[in-house]
Amino acid sequence: MLGNPTGGQRSGRRMAWLDALRGIAAMAVVLEHSFKFLLPEIRQPVKAVFEPGWYGVTVFFLVSGYIIPASLERRDSLRDFWISRFLRLYPLCGVCVVGVVLLMLAGWDGLHIWWSTRPMVMAVAHLTMLQNLLYVPNLVNVLWTLSYEMAFYLLVTAMFALGILRRSTASALTFAVAAVLGAGTLPVALLSAGGSWRMLTVVLGVAVLIAAGLVAVLAGSGVVRQAGAIVIAVTVLALLAVNQNFPGPGRGLLILATMFAGTVLYRAERGEISWRQAGWVALVPLAGVWLATGEFGLQAAIAAAWVTFVAGMALRHRNVPRGPAWLGLVSYSLYLLHPLLLESVERFWPKPLAVPLGLRLLALAAVVGLLFGLSALTWRFVEAPAQRLAKRLVSGGGSSGEMTRREPCPAVPGATGSPAA
Incomplete structure (x- = not known):
């Protein structure tokens, strides 16, 4: 991420361009994953010139960086921010877990063996949503991006608390x-690799440190609050520096650079900084292209994602068609649920090349149609109610003096950024 938390009224107005970008990004990721299960013959030729999946997640990360810090500053309360984040992230993830259970009951055996041999590690890591930074296999492949979203939320929280x-x-x-x-020098999984007990120790240690840091930041004051922020920041930065696996330390750190670059563009658009100062973030996509040397498809995807986002900003005052805006509204559902539908296809067609192309194209159309229907349902009965609950809790709870900023900040329209934001 990466929308409108309460309905279509706001989506059709000031932030609809973000919805449109999220919708485009979500469908790009769906396209990428459909290659493996339904169109494997074109997977490598397409990815050689353009990687739709990386394009999609880069757009998501830019949008998330654009809106998440702004949302926190608008709320002026870390408590309210985390109520909103929790109820945005976890209810739909619960639906995803239920979907995995249903697949297992239907005979799917795609779960990683560690769910049998290291269940506590897997469960706790996923509860933190930092599993990808803890060297823990993702329950569903797309969940890896949520680890970087969570890392960003935690760093933004720490920076907010520290001013x-x-x-x-x-x-x-x-x-x-x-x-x-x-890139190429930082270690991979330095902390977590080395056996089940070591991994369990790291996972539990990180969970305790993050929880203690958040309690200190949310409930403490003065030195205690600052100490909690430092604990959060040091823990997350350590994971980013030495404990990443996919997509690797270089590209993982670039993801954080991309999100903060989105924040810079927001600040320039709001007039908080000059466009000349904001222009320095052009170095971020250049760094991404350099890191992808020899991978033209990835380079093209990074460049296209930035062009898409900048074009969206330039056209933000124009009316957005309902279709793209709706796709953005349900993009978190599209993002989390599509792998489950594609895994179901694999259950029936384990060797897609043995199936006539026409049938596979019909199956793809059916999967997309079913995905739209399921996403509409999960938006109506899971996402929207959770966000209404968050709004009630935030409105009723108020903000304590220690959880608000000391200086005023400009009001911004509330909206969500990433597929999970």
């Missing part, structure tokens, strides 16, 4: 430099 959240340009460039310098 440095507005240093967005420096953050984006720092992560970009770290990505370039760290």
Whole structure:
């Protein structure tokens, strides 16, 4: 991410362009994953010139960076921010888990063996949503991006508590430099690799540190609050630096640079900084293209994602067609549920090349149609009610003095950023 948390009224107005971008990004990811299960003959030729999946997630990360810090500053409350984030992320993830259980009951055996041999590690890591930074296999392949979303939320929380959240340009460039310098040199899974007990210790340790840090930031004051912020920041930065697996330290750090670059563009658009200062973030996509040397499809995807986002900003005052805006509204559902439908196809057609192309194209159309229907249902009965609950809790709870900023910030329209935001 990466929408309208309460309905279509706001979606059709000031932030509809973000919905449209999310809808485009979500369908790009669906297209990428459909290659494996239904169109394997074109998978490599297409990815050689353009990687739709990486294009989609890059757009999601840019949108998330654009709106998440703005949402926190608008709320002026870390408590309200985390109520909103929790009820945005976890209910639909619960639906995804139910879907996996149903697949298993139907005979799907795609779960990683660690769910049998290391169940506590797998469960706790997924509850933190940092599993991809803990060297823990994802329950569903697309969940890897949520680990970077969660890392971003935690870093934004720490920076907000320390009063440095507005240093967005420096953050984006720092992560970009770290990505370039760290590619090929930073270790992979330095903390978690080395046996089940070591992994369990790291997972539980990270969960405790993050939980303690959040409690200190949300309920503490003064030195306690600052200490909690530092604990959160150090823990997340350590995971990003030495414990990543896919997509690797360089590209993982680039993801954080991309999200903070989205924040810079937001600040320039709001007039908080000059466009000349914001122009420095052009180094972020250049770093991404450099890291993807020799992978033209990935380079094209990164460049296209940035062009798409900048074009969306340029056209943000124009009316957005209902179709793309609706896709953005349900994009989190589209993103989490489509792998389950495609896994179901594999259950019947384990060797897609043995199936006539016409039938596979019909199956793809059926999967997309079913995905739209399921996403509409999960939006209506899971996502929207959860977000209405978050709104009631936020409206009723108020903000304590220690959880609000000391200086005023400009009001921004509330909207969500990533498929999970």
